[in-house]
Amino acid sequence: MTHYLDFEKPLAEIEGKAEELRTMARQNEEMDVEAEAKALDKKAAELLRELYGKLTPWRKCQVARHPNRPHTRDYINTIFTEYTPLAGDRNFADDHAVMGGLARLDDRPVMVIGHEKGDDTKSRIARNFGMARPEGYRKAIRLMAMADKFNLPVITLVDTPGAYPGKGAEERGQSEAIARSTEACLGLGVPLMSVIIGEGGSGGAVAFASASQVAMLEHSVYSVISPEGCASILWKDSEKMREAAEALRLTAQDLKQLGVCDRIIPEPMGGAHRDRDATIDAVKRTLVDMLDSFDGKDADTLRAERRRKFLDMGSVGLAA
């Protein structure tokens, strides 16, 4: 069952009609509907191209949050072999909003860490909708330290609305946990590659994405605050999220211009959820390519280059 976004309504109608025709034809073999259905398919494809050819920033937020979009678990299961999850922060708990462990990218052992949002009501609740608590960052810090010790490259997959605004999360020092996780990223003597696969929400994203190289899927977003949150503060109206999304410049395309994003990974027409396999494959090819680009660099060089990148960031603004 395809989940349609509000702006995809006309598309839902056409695709629904084609589907209906084909169902009817299956029930009644006398009917020949294929020509008509094919014409509808063509119309749908055209509309899809039209819609996705010029997605507004707010629509990109919607696509980035699409429930059928591939999540960290899907990427890990498909891209890597021998994935061995490692759990816990050795302090308080294991945070299910953050997945992580050892795995092989082709043959090379790596450490992979990512936010997982969940795919249905039950797993979404278990994963806290991808909003990490301090334990999640502390698990990531532990895994990054292990990777550093054993000279394994680190790959982070970012997909979070942000840190969890909860009582326990604050009591257990989520500020410190995020700060230390960012510090861990910046101190690594091994390559650190991040892919923003959906939502890169504020501090929760930075804690994983302070990386040597940051790639973003074409319709993913990365922002200091959600458009709704920004709208409620600056416009005093959370319904002004379209305006806020526009103003925040949170798209992969704008972030590439600002030097925050190093590479954009194209998505299949109609978004990652329309062809999950092709999307996951494109992410894998990017990861392999990025990893190759670090060949022959020692720990000091990797650290120095990563820090320099962040120090230099923001020296160029966007054109009006």
Added chain:
Amino acid sequence: MNWISNYVRPRINSIFSRREVPENLWTKCDECGTMLFHRELSDNLNVCTSCDHHMPISPRARFATLFDGGTFATVDVPEPVEDPLKFRDQKRYPDRMKTAQRATGEKEAMLVATGEIGRTPIVAACQDFSFMAGSMGMYVGNAIIAAAEKAVELNRPLILFSAAGGARMQEGILSLMQMPRTTVAVQMLKEAGLPYIVVLTHPTTGGVTASYAMLGDVHIAEPNALICFAGPRVIEQTIREKLPEGFQRAEYLLDHGMLDRVTPRTELRDELITITRMLLGLPPAIMGDLPAPDATDDAAPSDDTAPAA
């Protein structure tokens, strides 16, 4: 998710309205309601003499009472690109900046200076909550990097006073990128073996707390300061329950292991001197109001060339 809490705005308004009546020699304590004579209040570092409520203090006023003889030299901060995103909300960002600059007389939300405390040379950085809620954008990031570079260059400790409502939303992702940028600054100090002391003042929230404010060797907070990542309102809206009294206040964080100390503003200077000198392996300081240090010192507005301690 949402860094900036709504408590920020009324706070700014109250500061501004006070400024707009310079003839008014009295300030009403917003905690206990006592009318305080201006002179008396400023002599007590803007701490209510009746209830010990810590009112906001400007970076310049803080530095004037922090440094020996009230003498310090400001450190230049590289100017960032103006309005890098061409941000459009209901008001233009450059107009908001001009309003803040007029109201505070400052260029931006952080002031960096060199000077001596108890004859101990330091670099200090102070965030200005009255300037757009102390929000962290490129300038604040540049200021912290400049402070760390100065500290490394002069082989001095860095003492940083934090205060922020959160991110400078008008700088979007570049505001967020100050979290890793300022973390790099802290790493420079760490690698140079220099003390980095954070004084968390009311309020320190959002990405500021979740980066340089929580990475100090020593964390000291002023009494009752709100210190958090997500603000209390955001949490109450999320969990739909009332938070306990004192939640996310300095004393609460001390109890939960996030701070080393909670120290009244009036005792802060002596404490900073004591801690800094021990971390540097220096003999105990002569306490009290010291005159400005002489010759080749920080009082000179020219380039700072004071020898390392």
